[in-house]
Each structure stands twice: as structure tokens, then as C-alpha cells.
Amino acid sequence: MFRKPKRKLYSLIFVLPTFAAFVIGFIYPFFSGVYLSFCKFRTTSNAKFIGFDNYIKAFQNEGFIRSFWFTALFVIVSVVLINLIAFFVAYALTLGIRGSNVFRTVFFMPNLIGGIILGYIWQLIFNGILKNYGTNLALNANYGFWGLVILMCWQQAGYMMIIYIAGFQSVPGDLYEAAKIDGANKHQLLRNVTIPMMMPSITICTFLTLTNSFKLFDQNLALTGGAPGVVSEGGTMVYQTQMMALNIYRTFYENANSRGVGQAEAVIFFIIVVVIALAQLAFTRKREVQQ
Amino acid sequence: MAKVQAIPKEKKPKKRQTLGMRILTILFSIISVFYVLPVFIVLMNSFKTNAGISSEPFSFPNAETFYGFKSYITGMFFGNFPFYKTILCSLFITVGGVFLILLCTSMCAWYLSRSNSIICKIIYYFCIFSMVVPFQMVMFTLSKTADTLNLTTPWGILIIYLGFGAGLAVFMFTGFVKSIPIEIEEAADVDGAGPMRTFFGVVLPIMKPTVISVGILETMWIWNDYLLPYLILDKGKYKTIPIHIQYLNGSYGHTDTSAIMALIVLSIVPIIIFYFSCQKYIIEGVVAGAVKG
Numbered sequence: 001m002f003r004k005p006k007r008k009l010y011s012l013i014f015v016l017p018t019f020a021a022f023v024i025g026f027i028y029p030f031f032s033g034v035y036l037s038f039c040k041f042r043t044t045s046n047a048k049f050i051g052f053d054n055y056i057k058a059f060q061n062e063g064f065i066r067s068f069w070f071t072a073l074f075v076i077v078s079v080v081l082i083n084l085i086a087f088f089v090a091y092a093l094t095l096g097i098r099g100s101n102v103f104r105t106v107f108f109m110p111n112l113i114g115g116i117i118l119g120y121i122w123q124l125i126f127n128g129i130l131k132n133y134g135t136n137l138a139l140n141a142n143y144g145f146w147g148l149v150i151l152m153c154w155q156q157a158g159y160m161m162i163i164y165i166a167g168f169q170s171v172p173g174d175l176y177e178a179a180k181i182d183g184a185n186k187h188q189l190l191r192n193v194t195i196p197m198m199m200p201s202i203t204i205c206t207f208l209t210l211t212n213s214f215k216l217f218d219q220n221l222a223l224t225g226g227a228p229g230v231v232s233e234g235g236t237m238v239y240q241t242q243m244m245a246l247n248i249y250r251t252f253y254e255n256a257n258s259r260g261v262g263q264a265e266a267v268i269f270f271i272i273v274v275v276i277a278l279a280q281l282a283f284t285r286k287r288e289v290q291q
Numbered sequence: 292m293a294k295v296q297a298i299p300k301e302k303k304p305k306k307r308q309t310l311g312m313r314i315l316t317i318l319f320s321i322i323s324v325f326y327v328l329p330v331f332i333v334l335m336n337s338f339k340t341n342a343g344i345s346s347e348p349f350s351f352p353n354a355e356t357f358y359g360f361k362s363y364i365t366g367m368f369f370g371n372f373p374f375y376k377t378i379l380c381s382l383f384i385t386v387g388g389v390f391l392i393l394l395c396t397s398m399c400a401w402y403l404s405r406s407n408s409i410i411c412k413i414i415y416y417f418c419i420f421s422m423v424v425p426f427q428m429v430m431f432t433l434s435k436t437a438d439t440l441n442l443t444t445p446w447g448i449l450i451i452y453l454g455f456g457a458g459l460a461v462f463m464f465t466g467f468v469k470s471i472p473i474e475i476e477e478a479a480d481v482d483g484a485g486p487m488r489t490f491f492g493v494v495l496p497i498m499k500p501t502v503i504s505v506g507i508l509e510t511m512w513i514w515n516d517y518l519l520p521y522l523i524l525d526k527g528k529y530k531t532i533p534i535h536i537q538y539l540n541g542s543y544g545h546t547d548t549s550a551i552m553a554l555i556v557l558s559i560v561p562i563i564i565f566y567f568s569c570q571k572y573i574i575e576g577v578v579a580g581a582v583k584g
Contacts, residue, residue, distance in 0.1 A: 010486050018399035018457050019414060025454015026421045029432035044435045097312045105570050106323045112562045114515030116533040117555055120540060121329050128348035166578045204581050215425045218517045248427045270428045277423055
């Protein structure tokens, strides 16, 4: 396609705009971010290399540890719930019941609304309900946790449902017929035909819910903003419903002296996300069958 | 990523509705009502006074709490940064960003997958890599870079979006280009079309379905994005919708809840109308995106 003499010219036209923006928007910030995590700095120009100090401080930061456990628990609960709900709703909607298309459209709708706005909508609703019991979302970390879970289910279940529906529709009908002739009952059909054939969709959906929940920021910020905050024994403020992304953001911008620590936390966060994503892919991939 | 084939839906003959199916229909109808209820509650509250919202958030506005369209008017022209400017700003960034991403990354992806050089391979793997990296990892250095390069305007942020959104787009486009038989392009070449003409006349039209799905995914992302524009834009001069709403809620002394409700309505009604008018493309685009991603 690209003949020799003009090859350079065309590579410039086709690749350079994206590549230049990619360097500005990703490659340079990423590598300088990794470098800065080993430095003490307030701005990028006065960075001083200090080795692993930031990482040690990050692991001593109570807020960060708390946000890690909060995030881990939230991810487990929401990934399981969202996928179960989405899977069974998708199953029901592919049975051919009346109004399937309308339901599909309605369940997908919350995905188009941004995280910040969703957070405030649900804050209004939860506080409206909790008011009757003389309390509100900012007073108890449990309310914040389950509020966030409900919000995420409401938002993400529709998206995953759409993917599962496509998966169900791609299972060849003759597989079911063959299994029925062999005398399989409904339960066996689901376990031995549907679920193995659905593994690719399950891989995609768990991957998406896992990474989305882990990186959650907007909804967390708008719904509770981390409240309630409790002053720990060490004298630092520890937010009870703060997820990792929000914690890192706060370490960065609420105290200019802890920026190095914030950057180190970001690197740790990045490594956790990558490891979990890869492990999950490897785990569900193994269970996929060739069509 | 994984192999699922999205089979185009055929018109099935209407199935006989058994009792169980009827019950499911009723059940899902009830759930659907609960699904749209939050949006409806916000709509209802946008016509109430602040006191009305905090005392009875779930009831219809009555004579005492009815506020009419006043909250819309205060919300629209509130403070030194009126909301209509915000809407225009959001619209510009989303349309501009998506257009730029579609144009540049589709060209880039085509070149990358038709050229075998090692540099192209490296760029491609970096694109995939960038998809899993959380934004917090680059937020500080990215905002500093944008500051240095003077990219803090709605024009400048388009370049950041192109860079940060390139990963997903390049990945999806390359996946599709690989499925296009190279003979088509060779035929165009023999007929004397240069690479430019081959791309815009032959390849791009074939890529249309992927263009739609990338376009939809990127639109949903950019329109709703909060942290990136918050850190990069010069907030005294420009705001996007999520920034504006967060600003009104957070740092302001007394929050005008009814004005916020009105603004939330103003910012989600256009999306919902847009969604219901072309939901078929949106849902198919999302499926195609997920299946390839």
C-alpha cells in the first residue's frame, strides 16, 4: 500500500497527529508520573529524588489503607451483584416476553447520565428516605456503602445486560436441541450449555465491572464525598466511605506537601488494577470454550 | 478481546405468552417504573422551593411548595457563570473531541495495521496499555503538561482528549481494519488512488459501523467526564456541565437545591431525548464496542 518514496510523508499525515497527542496526553505524563513517585515535590520543576520514601509513607497512611479495604469490599459486592442481576434479566428478556425492547431501553438509560449527576440524584433520594429515621447519608458509613452499591447496580446493570443479551442471542439453537434430545433438563441446559457458551460475555462483563468499580470516582465524590470522616488515634482525618481514586486525589490536592505520597499511591493503585484485571482475564479465559 | 458474535436480530414470530411470561412482563414493568423514578423525582423537585425539597422530597409540588420555572431562571443565569455558557462549552468539547478522535485515530489505526514496522507495533501496544491505566496515575503530570503547553482552553483540551481517548479508539479500529481484505485496497491502488484517496474513498466507508460505535462510546465518556476537564480547563473562564453542578453543590456557601435540580433536569433531558430517538444505534454500538473491546 505505502510505496517507498512517499512512505515517510504518509506516516506523518496518518500517524503523527494521534501519536503526538498520545505522547502529550498519555506517554509523557505516565512516565514522568512514575518518576515523580520517587521524588519529593510541590511542582514538577522542583522534584528531588528520594527513593522509596513515598511508598513507605503511602503504606503508613491510614486513609489510604482504609480506602483500599473499602474499595476491595465494594468491588466484590458490586461485581457479583451487577453481574447476577444483569445475567438473569438478560436471560428473562431473551425468552421472548412482551415488551422486551422497551425494558431493554429503559434499563440501559442510566448509563447516559454522568457520575456526578447520578451521585446527586441518589443523594437526594437516600437522604429523603433516611430523613424519616432521623439520620442521613453522611452520618453512617454503612449507608454510604450500600448507597454506592445501589447506585452502581442501577447504573451498570443495564449496560452489562445489553452485553449478556447479545451473548444469549449468539448461542446456536441447535446446541439446545441436541442437548434436549439427549434428555437434558432445564437446569442441566443452563449449566452445561448456556453458561459455557456465555463465558466470553461473562469475561467481558466481569472485566468491565471490575475495572469500573475499582476506578470509581465521580459517583463517590458526589454521593458521600467520603463522609463520615473520623479522626483517628494518629490525629489524621480518615474518611470512612472514600474509595482509592478519591483518596489519591485528596492526598494530592488538599496538601501540597504530600504530593509525592499521592503519586506513589497512584502507582500502587495502577499496579493493583493491572494485576487484578490480568488475573481475572486469565481466570475466566480458561473457562471459555471454542465455538 | 473475546469472541462473541453479535448476530443481527431476526424478526421472530410472536411467541405464545405463557403464564410465567406474563408474570415476568408485569414484574419488569414494575421494575421499569422504579428505574425511571429517580429521574422523575428530580423533575418534580425542580418545580419546588428549597424548603419544599428538603421537607418532602417525594411529593408533588403543592400550593405551598410550588416554585414554577423560577428555579430554571435562577439556575440558568446564576452567578458569574451562566449555565447556557456551560452547555455550549460542553457541547463544543464533546462534538469537537469526538470528531477529532474519530478522524485522527481511524487514520492512525489504518496505517498501524497495514504497516509492519516495529515502531507501529510498539505504538499499538502502548494504546492497549493506556486503556487500563487509571486516570489518577497521570492526573497531576497531565495537568502540568497542559498548563505548560497552554492547552487549558476548550480548543486545547481537544488535544488532551485525542491523546487520552486514543487507546480505546485505535484498538477498536485496528481490530476492524484487520478484518477488511487487503485486496480491496490493492485494487484501489492499481486504479491509481493514492493512500489519501484509498482511505477516505474506500476504507472509511467500510469502517462506518465501528465509527458509529467508537463515536458513541467516546461521546458518553467526554460528555460525562468530570475530573479531566476539572483539572485541565481554566475554570474561571470555562466549565463543563459536571464541573458546574459539582461547583454549585460543593464550594458554594448556601446551596440552592431547587436551582441545582433545575440544572440537572436541563442537562439530562437532552441526553434522554437523544437516547430515545436513536437508542437502536446506541445499544448496537455499545454491544459492538464491548464485544471487540
